[in-house]
Amino acid sequence: MPPFVKRDASAHPVSFPHLIACTYCDAVHQQADLAEGERALCLRCGGLLYRESQRAYQRQLPLMVTALILFILSSAWPIVEMDLKGVRTETSLRGALQALCAGHMMPVAILVFATTILFPLAEMLMMLYLLVPMALRRMPPGFGRLVRAIQRTRPWGMLEVFMIGVLVTLVKLSTIARVLPGVALWSFAALTIVLAVMLSFDPRDLWQYLEEEPPR
Incomplete structure (x- = not known):
């Protein structure tokens, strides 16, 4: 078994560009493509996640x-x-x-x-x-x-x-x-x-x- 290597998070930041967290309940969701004027709501609390507004x-x-x-x-x-x-x-x-x-x-x-x-x-x-x-x-x-x-x-x-x-x-x-x-x-x-x-x-x-x- 290879030895466990600890990584520095500050040196190698991990990002999840296709995930979004609800600002009201912190539930994490997968981002989806929306049509113009549509909104994405949280499945847990119903709060607004984001909207299509290019x-x-x-x-x-x-x-x-x-x-x-x-x-x-x-x-x-x-x-x-x-x-x-x-x-x-x-x-x-x-x-x-x-x-x-x-x-x-x-x-x-x-x-x-x-x-x-x-x-x-x-x-x-x-x-x-x-x-x-x-x-x-x-x-x-x-x-x-x-x-x-x-x-x-x-x-x-x-x-x-x-x-x-x-x-x-x-x-x-x-x-x-x-x-x-x-x-x-x-x-x-x-x-x-x-x-x-x-x-x-x-x-x-x-x-x-x-x-x-x-x-x-």
Whole structure:
């Protein structure tokens, strides 16, 4: 019997390109070819394994640029103007954060800043960093780390929740003052729609595309 030889896994990594593990229950499955629009589900828990979405990232790039433009408009311009007995006041996202800080509500201000500015902007910038080189058929540095960071960051972006809160507040304020929608309110509404379309794209689909057509 030949002697047992111990191999260094780091020196000779073993990969299984045709196997995929479920992110919800860790069940391992054999990958199968799918038609356009089809999805593969886990046999154990029913979770999504992967979907056929070749070149879906190309549709995300114009959406990402549009979302960034709308985000800048939403952050820079007033959300609403209120006219109360001849006195006009403007409210913007930055002004709301400053009011929370001035009102000794720093934890709430930090939470609003993180969920409406920090995390959504971080996700958009990371996606843009990935999509532009991939559109040129190049591998962006730090691809794996950024895809995982996007997956962890996405649940914390709550711009749509903020938009619902703004609409509820405007309805209540309209009973005591004249409410005039600002530029940021319309851009926030458009941004919410664009983000809803973007959220239908799973960043894990980028892995599938890279395995099928590795960039130069």
